[in-house]
Amino acid sequence: MQYGYADNKENILKRLKRIEGQVRGVARMVEEDKYCIDILTQISAVDAAMDKVAIELLRDHTKHCVANPAISPEARDAKVEEVISAINRLLRK
Amino acid sequence: MQYGYADNKENILKRLKRIEGQVRGVARMVEEDKYCIDILTQISAVDAAMDKVAIELLRDHTKHCVANPAISPEARDAKVEEVISAINRLLRK
Amino acid sequence: MQYGYADNKENILKRLKRIEGQVRGVARMVEEDKYCIDILTQISAVDAAMDKVAIELLRDHTKHCVANPAISPEARDAKVEEVISAINRLLRK
Amino acid sequence: MQYGYADNKENILKRLKRIEGQVRGVARMVEEDKYCIDILTQISAVDAAMDKVAIELLRDHTKHCVANPAISPEARDAKVEEVISAINRLLRK
Numbered sequence: 507m508q509y510g511y512a513d514n515k516e517n518i519l520k521r522l523k524r525i526e527g528q529v530r531g532v533a534r535m536v537e538e539d540k541y542c543i544d545i546l547t548q549i550s551a552v553d554a555a556m557d558k559v560a561i562e563l564l565r566d567h568t569k570h571c572v573a574n575p576a577i578s579p580e581a582r583d584a585k586v587e588e589v590i591s592a593i594n595r596l597l598r599k
Numbered sequence: 600m601q602y603g604y605a606d607n608k609e610n611i612l613k614r615l616k617r618i619e620g621q622v623r624g625v626a627r628m629v630e631e632d633k634y635c636i637d638i639l640t641q642i643s644a645v646d647a648a649m650d651k652v653a654i655e656l657l658r659d660h661t662k663h664c665v666a667n668p669a670i671s672p673e674a675r676d677a678k679v680e681e682v683i684s685a686i687n688r689l690l691r692k
Numbered sequence: 693m694q695y696g697y698a699d700n701k702e703n704i705l706k707r708l709k710r711i712e713g714q715v716r717g718v719a720r721m722v723e724e725d726k727y728c729i730d731i732l733t734q735i736s737a738v739d740a741a742m743d744k745v746a747i748e749l750l751r752d753h754t755k756h757c758v759a760n761p762a763i764s765p766e767a768r769d770a771k772v773e774e775v776i777s778a779i780n781r782l783l784r785k
Numbered sequence: 786m787q788y789g790y791a792d793n794k795e796n797i798l799k800r801l802k803r804i805e806g807q808v809r810g811v812a813r814m815v816e817e818d819k820y821c822i823d824i825l826t827q828i829s830a831v832d833a834a835m836d837k838v839a840i841e842l843l844r845d846h847t848k849h850c851v852a853n854p855a856i857s858p859e860a861r862d863a864k865v866e867e868v869i870s871a872i873n874r875l876l877r878k
Contacts (some may be wrong), residue, residue: 510814510821511821512818515815515816519812519815519816522808522811522812522815523812525808526805526808526809526812529801529804529805529808529835530805532801532838533798533801533802533805536647536790536794536797537794537798538803539791542789542790542842542843542846542850543846543867543871545842545870546839546842546843546846546874546875547787547871547874549838549839549842549875550837550871550875550878552835553832553836553875553878554691554830554878555836556828556831556835557687557690557691557807557832557878558871559689559755559811559828559861560690560825560828561683561686561687563821563824563825563828564681564683564686564825565679565683566821567821567822567825567839568661568665568679568682568683569675569676569679570796572661572665572666573665573666573667573675573678575668575675577817579611582662582666582668583662585666586658586661586662586666586788587658588822589661589822590654590658590661592822592826592829593654593655593657593686594650594826595825595826595829596652596686596690596828596829596832597650597653597689597690597785597826598647598650598784598785599783599785599829599832599833599836603728604722604728605725608722608723611722612719612722612723615715615718615722616719618715619712619715619716619719622708622712622715622742623712624710624712625707625708625745626708626709629697629701629704629705629708632698635696635697635749635750635752635753635757636753636774636778637747637780638749639746639750639753639778640778640781640783642742642745642746642749642755642782643778643781643782643785645742646739646742646743646749646782646785649715649735649738649742650738650739650785651733652718653732653735656728656731656732656735657728659728660728660729660732664728669710671724679714681729682729685729685732685733685736688732688733688736688753689732689735689736689739690878691877691878692736692739692740692743692876692877692878717794717854743873743877744874747869747872747873747876750866750869750872751866751869753846754851754865754868754869755861755862755865758847758851758852759851759852759853759861759864759865760852761854761861767853768848768852769848771852772844772847772848772852773844774841775847776843776844776847779840779843779872780840781865782876783836783839783840783875783876784833784836
């Protein structure tokens with residue numbers, strides 16, 4: 507089965523690849539005793555990049571799985587609850 | 600016209616009333632020169648309470664407006680984009 | 693005793709007054725059945741305004757209470773732990 | 786020169802190594818077409834883990850660089866501004 511982000515998969519994987527490199531870059535800065543504030547700036551960049559991936563997944567999921575007119579009202583209500591819980595986890599971390 | 604949160608309106612208004620009181624409480628703490636850290640704890644509580652209101656509104660909106668099988672695919676796509684932008688604003692503030 | 697935000701008190705109280713009005717504005721929008729997305733935009737504005745108050749308090753507190761050369765190293769370590777816990781609560785809400 | 790997080794370096798590097806693996810895990814989930822909601826849960830976990838690294842760095846930096854009684858009042862004020870801007874970037878992302 508194909509999930510909602512199928513069309514966007516390459517884009518999302520490219521973003522995640524870049525984030526993996528950014529995290530490695532943060533580790534390198536720590537290893538090389540770089541200045542704390544500069545490391546924190548990089549961490550903010552990783553957070554923001556990760557949020558963008560979350561937003562992409564949420565968009566595709568909402569479009570294809572939650573707002574799917576083919577599913578029953580009960581299934582739709584369950585999907586709404588599920589996505590709202592995921593958004594809540596992202597907001598609260 | 601009635602929006603998605605109609606059934607939940609009393610609950611949301613009660614929460615907002617309480618948040619208004621919490622903000623007034625924070626101002627009173629500042630006026631009375633209370634300890635900064637205690638004020639910051641109250642601010643975290645206001646943030647969390649405000650997020651709960653946002654989550655309630657998002658749930659009702661997603662259920663009744665975004666995942667509405669009666670609207671056209673184009674209208675639904677527009678609704679998805681709109682709600683995703685709102686979630687993005689909440690995540691990034 | 694005067695805490696770190698004493699010089700900034702009027703500014704902070706003015707911001708909190710405005711936030712209280714914004715929360716009341718959100719309640720009014722709910723009462724008048726305004727569109728969910730517009731209400732969520734206002735909630736994001738309240739969150740951002742509240743964060744600015746937190747940042748002002750953190751700045752004054754760090755300047756006057758944490759980075760205070762007159763206190764003992766033990767007292768300073770305790771102040772650092774305390775402010776870091778407050779920042780953690782703001783980040784995680 | 787040694788920065789504030791020197792004593793904590795191994796711990797921070799271990800956390801970052803684990804986060805790098807978590808990001809790779811998220812990519813693998815996308816590649817294997819795992820369910821969006823499960824991927825979002827993992828992204829929340831990465832966000833939380835990254836915040837913990839930020840908090841560790843902030844603690845050490847505040848202790849050793851900001852609240853350093855050996856530096857001049859002007860240098861201290863500059864350090865406070867710098868760390869507050871970093872906290873602001875973390876809060877707003």
